[in-house]
Amino acid sequence: MQFDFLDTLKYDANGLIPCIAQDYETGEVLMVAYMNKDSLRDTLEKKLCSYWSRSRQKYWVKGESSGHTQEVKEVRFDCDKDCILIKVKQNVAACHTGYRSCFFQLLNEDGQLVEDGKKMFDPDDVYKK
Numbered sequence: 001m002q003f004d005f006l007d008t009l010k011y012d013a014n015g016l017i018p019c020i021a022q023d024y025e026t027g028e029v030l031m032v033a034y035m036n037k038d039s040l041r042d043t044l045e046k047k048l049c050s051y052w053s054r055s056r057q058k059y060w061v062k063g064e065s066s067g068h069t070q071e072v073k074e075v076r077f078d079c080d081k082d083c084i085l086i087k088v089k090q091n092v093a094a095c096h097t098g099y100r101s102c103f104f105q106l107l108n109e110d111g112q113l114v115e116d117g118k119k120m121f122d123p124d125d126v127y128k129k
Contacts, residue, residue: 003044006037010082016052017084021062021094024073024087030094031102033062035084047072049086066126068092093120096127 011017016034023030033051035043039059042050049062049070063069070088077084095102097119104117 001045003041006041008081009037009040009077010080011037014054016054017082019049019051019084019086021049021070021090022085022087024089028101029103030070030088030090030100040084043072043086044075049088062094063091066092066096066121068094068121070094096123098123098126 009017015036017036017040018032019035019040020032021030022028033049034054035050036052036059039050039052042061049072051060051062052058053060061069069091070086071091072086073089074087075084076087090100093100095104097104098121099115099117100120101117104115105113106116108114
C-alpha cells in the first residue's frame with residue numbers, strides 16, 4: 001500500500017512527529033510518543049503501533065518486550081499535520097510502569113501529585129529487571 005501523504009506531514013528537525021495513543025472504546029489517553037516516517041509506515045502497514053525512542057535512539061514496536069501491543073483501529077492527523085492521533089485497542093497496559101495509561105499522576109487540590117489508577121502489571125516481572 002502506498003502512503004504518499006507521509007511526505008506532506010510536518011516532522012520536527014529530527015524527523016519526528018508526536019503521536020497520541022488513545023483507547024478506541026473509552027477515549028482514555030494512554031500515552032504520547034514520537035514517530036518517524038518509517039515507524040508510521042510500519043504502523044499503518046502492520047496495524048500495530050511502532051515508535052521512535054528519543055532516549056534510546058531506536059525504532060521500537062509497542063509491546064515487543066511486554067507483549068502489551070497497541071492494535072490500530074483509527075488514525076487521524078491534526079489540521080496542521082504536525083501531530084497524530086491513533087485510536088488503539090490496548091492489550092493490557094500502555095505505561096512501562098505498570099499502569100494502563102501513562103497519565104496516572106493526578107494533581108490534587110493540595111498541589112501534590114498522587115497516583116490515580118490501577119497497576120495492571122509489575123514492571124520488574126515483565127521486563128526482568
